[in-house]
Amino acid sequence: MQTKLHCWAGEESSRRFGDLFNLVYDPAFLMHAWERVSTNKGAKTPGIDKATAAWIETRMGSMFS
Template identity: 45%
Template sequence: MNAQGLTTPKENVQQLQEKLGRAAKENKKRRFHALYDKVYRRDILWEAWRRVRANRGAAGVDEQTLADIEKQGEFQFIEECHQLLKEGDYHPSPVRRKYIPKKDGKQRPLGIPTIRDRVVQMAACH
């Protein structure tokens, strides 16, 4: 909680995770059928964006970089994610394929999702 007594997006996400975790531990047979609305919550998306930005990473097939999103406006980006998810219009993009060398001389495929897809994945997982 900050000086004004308000919780931060990170704290809101942690509270939600703890609440869901407690419910799952209290009843091992409990099933969570309606979690989709949690994914597009703005506080969840902001925390997911913060984590994706901290991880850095390359652009996906859309060639949109973290700097591009910051230049466009993070608020607009989060709002677009929110609307696409809420309205059911979000569809993941193809993954950019890159090959990185292995010690044995072979190459290992690496999939690089778009930043939007990484934020949505982070929101769904965390």
């Protein structure tokens, strides 16, 4: 999705994404994003927030299961 938005914005600098908030907060979109992030190579490495995927799953419980 990020690549698509980047391409669209590059093609037309005046383009606006008014419904982006609803897309990003859509539960299906978030679940898909979590599945990708929690299984990637860096999932075991803490990010800038010092949280690993395992730590987030422990804190959030079944929300991401």
